[in-house]
Amino acid sequence: MKGDLLPLDSSLRDAASRLYPQVVLSERARFMPMLELEKGEISSTAAIEVARVTREKAQEVAQKLIALLPQPAHAEWRSDLGYIVLREAPAEFLIPQVRLLAETFPRSAASPQPRDVIVLTPDATVPLYARLRLVAVAALQALLTAAYEGSCRLMISPRPAVLITSRAELLGELGAAVQALVAEGSPARPDPLSLLATASPCRTTSPCRITVVAAHHYHDTLPQPTKAKLGELKLCDAISLRMPGDGWLISRDRALPEILSAASLRRVVEQLSSEDGWLRWLFHAVSSVPSGDYDPMVALFDECASPLWSVRMLHERFVDLVGAGRISGLRPEITQLPASQRELLLRSLFLPAWCGRAVEEGEVLGWMMVVERLASQGHAFLNTPETRRAIGAGALSGPEAQILAGLGFGLSSILPVVF
Numbered sequence: 001m002k003g004d005l006l007p008l009d010s011s012l013r014d015a016a017s018r019l020y021p022q023v024v025l026s027e028r029a030r031f032m033p034m035l036e037l038e039k040g041e042i043s044s045t046a047a048i049e050v051a052r053v054t055r056e057k058a059q060e061v062a063q064k065l066i067a068l069l070p071q072p073a074h075a076e077w078r079s080d081l082g083y084i085v086l087r088e089a090p091a092e093f094l095i096p097q098v099r100l101l102a103e104t105f106p107r108s109a110a111s112p113q114p115r116d117v118i119v120l121t122p123d124a125t126v127p128l129y130a131r132l133r134l135v136a137v138a139a140l141q142a143l144l145t146a147a148y149e150g151s152c153r154l155m156i157s158p159r160p161a162v163l164i165t166s167r168a169e170l171l172g173e174l175g176a177a178v179q180a181l182v183a184e185g186s187p188a189r190p191d192p193l194s195l196l197a198t199a200s201p202c203r204t205t206s207p208c209r210i211t212v213v214a215a216h217h218y219h220d221t222l223p224q225p226t227k228a229k230l231g232e233l234k235l236c237d238a239i240s241l242r243m244p245g246d247g248w249l250i251s252r253d254r255a256l257p258e259i260l261s262a263a264s265l266r267r268v269v270e271q272l273s274s275e276d277g278w279l280r281w282l283f284h285a286v287s288s289v290p291s292g293d294y295d296p297m298v299a300l301f302d303e304c305a306s307p308l309w310s311v312r313m314l315h316e317r318f319v320d321l322v323g324a325g326r327i328s329g330l331r332p333e334i335t336q337l338p339a340s341q342r343e344l345l346l347r348s349l350f351l352p353a354w355c356g357r358a359v360e361e362g363e364v365l366g367w368m369m370v371v372e373r374l375a376s377q378g379h380a381f382l383n384t385p386e387t388r389r390a391i392g393a394g395a396l397s398g399p400e401a402q403i404l405a406g407l408g409f410g411l412s413s414i415l416p417v418v419f
Contacts, residue, residue, distance in 0.1 A: 006031070007096045008070070012046055012084075015068035020061075023053045026237065031086070031097060032357065033350035035366050037343050040078075040085035041094055048082045058082025091337050098349045100331055101413050104356040105148040114151040114163065115359070116210040117142045120192050121157045121181070122218035128262045130215060131181055136285030137244055137364050138213040139174045143282070144367070145359045146170060147416040157190050161198065171278040182266045192222065193229055196239070210239045211362035219243060242362040283308040288369045307368065310375040311418050315411055317382055321391050322404055329412045332405035341403045344377040348410030355413060371414060378407055 005013060009030045016025055029046040047062035054061070062079035069077060075089040086093070119138040122131055135156055145152035146164045154170070155161040156177040164170045196210070212230070219227065233239045272278050287307050318327065337345055347370055358367035381387055381403065390396050396404065 006099070008042070008086075008093070009097075011069050012044060012065065015065045016046055016050060018068065019064055020050050020054060023050050025049055028237075028361075031084075033346070033353050034085070035369060037346055039080070040087035041089055041346060042086050042097060043080075044084045045082075047079065047084055051082065091334055094337070094346070095331075095334050095349070098331060099352050099356070101148070101329055101352045101355070104352045105359070107150070112209065114153045115145050115149065116153045116155070116161070117145070117362070118161075118195050118210065118212050119154075119156045120195070120212060120214040120218060121189065122215045123187075123189055125221070126215050126217050127260070128182065128265055129260045130217075132178060132265065133285050134213055134215055134244065135174070135177055135181065136282055137242070137362075138211070139170060139177075139282055140286045140368070141211060141213075141358060141362055141364045143167065143170045144355060144364070144417060148355060148359055155195060155198075157195055158187060167279070168275060171275045171282070174282060175272065175278050178269055182262065182269050192226055196233070208237050208239050212239050212241050213362065214241065214243050216243050216245075240360075240362045242364075244365055280306060280308050283368075286364060286368050288365070288372055307372050307375065308418060310379070311371060311414065314375050314378045314382075315415070315418070317379070318404075318407065318411060321382060321388070322408070326404060326408040327412050327415075328405075328408055330409070332402070332409050334402050334406060336399060336402065338399035338403065341377075341381060341399070344374070344381055345403050345406040347374045347377070348406040351410040352413045374407075374410055378411075381407070 012029070012031065013025060016023060025046055026049060029044055029049050031042040031044045034040050034043050047065055048058045050056070050061045050065075051058035059079050059082055062082055062084050066077045066079065066084060069084075070093070071077070072086075072089050072093045075093065076087045078085050078087065117138050119135055121135065138154065138156065142152045142154040142164050146166065146169075151163060151165045153161050154164050154173060156173070159173075159177055159180070162169070162173045164173065192212070192214075196212070219230075222230075230239070230241060234241045268281075272281055284306065315327070332349075334345070334349070351370060351374065354363070354367045354370045357363040387400060390400055
C-alpha cells in the first residue's frame, strides 16, 4: 500500500508487515465502505491478498490481523469469507476514513494516460435490453472518470475508441452506439484480446487502468484461451473485468415482454435527442431496477423513479431549505453517528470513496445503488416535521445539524456528474 494512508489503513499495513513481512499489500487492500451497511461500515481484502501469497486460509489470516488492529469500544471486528469487516464503529474511528474528492482524485501535471473502458458488446444471442444495460454501465464509468479525472478512453466494440473529455462527448458517443445497437442485425465482434492490444504497454501493467465490461453469457461463449488470458490479466491486476449480474434478467420469464422488446426499446431511443434526455436515460439504464428502466413512461419523463431527477430534486430542496453554502466539499466535523440516520450519514460521507471505486474499479452498479439510497433517505430526512421545523426556526443543532452537514458533503461530491 502506498500514498497517504488513512489511520486504519496504516494500522492494517503495520499489522500485515509484522505478521507477513514477505507480503506487500496493494492499494486495493485499503479499507473501503461497504454497500450493505447493516453488515458493516468498512472492509478490507488484505487477508485475501496475504492468503494468496502464503497459501494460508484467508479466514485465519484475517483473525490474526484483526488481533493487531485498534479495538474501538462497542464495535465489532469480524471476518466474512476472509474480508476484514468493522461494524458499529463510533464516529472517531470512521470519520478519519473519509476522503475528500481532491484526495480521492489527486491531479498533477505528471498524471498518467487516460483510463480505458472497453465494452465487449455481445452479439444478438444476448437480448437487446441486456446489451443496452451493459453499454450504459460502461458509459457511466466513462462519464464519472471524465468528470473527476478529466478524460477517459471509451471503446464500445465494434466501434473504435473515443477520447472522452466532457459530458457532451460522452453522451454523443453513447447516443451513436445505442442507436447502432437498436438498428443492427448481428455484426461480427472483434476478438477481446485484439481490443486490449490497442492499449499502450503502460496501461496493461498494475495498478490497472483498464476496465473491461462484459456479459456473463457472452463471456462463456469465448474461446477457452481467450477466457484464460482475460482471467490471467485480471489476476495480475492488469485489467478490471466487470460482468454485471444480469443473468436473472436474461433467463427469467418476466411479465414485461412488450416494454423489453426490441421494438419498444427502439421507440424510446428514437425519442431521445437532447443531452439531458440521454443523461436521464443513462441513469435509468444503470439503475438498480433493470427490468423497468426502459419503460417510456419512466425513461422519457422526470418522476420519482428517475435516479437523476431524484438526486437533482434532493439538491434543489436542500438548497431551498438549508442554503447553497451548506453544500461543501470540505470534510464536515462529525462527532456522532445518530442511530436513526446512521446509514444516510455514512452513505453521504463515503460517497467520494464510491466515486473512486466506480472510476478505478468499474464498481458502477454499487455507486448507482449508493446514490439511489442516498436520494431516497435524504428526501425522507428533509420531509420529517422535526427537520423542517428546526430548519424553519433556525434551531439546527446536535445530530440534525451534523446529518445536514454530511448530506451537503455527499451532494457536493456528485454535482459534477448530475448537473
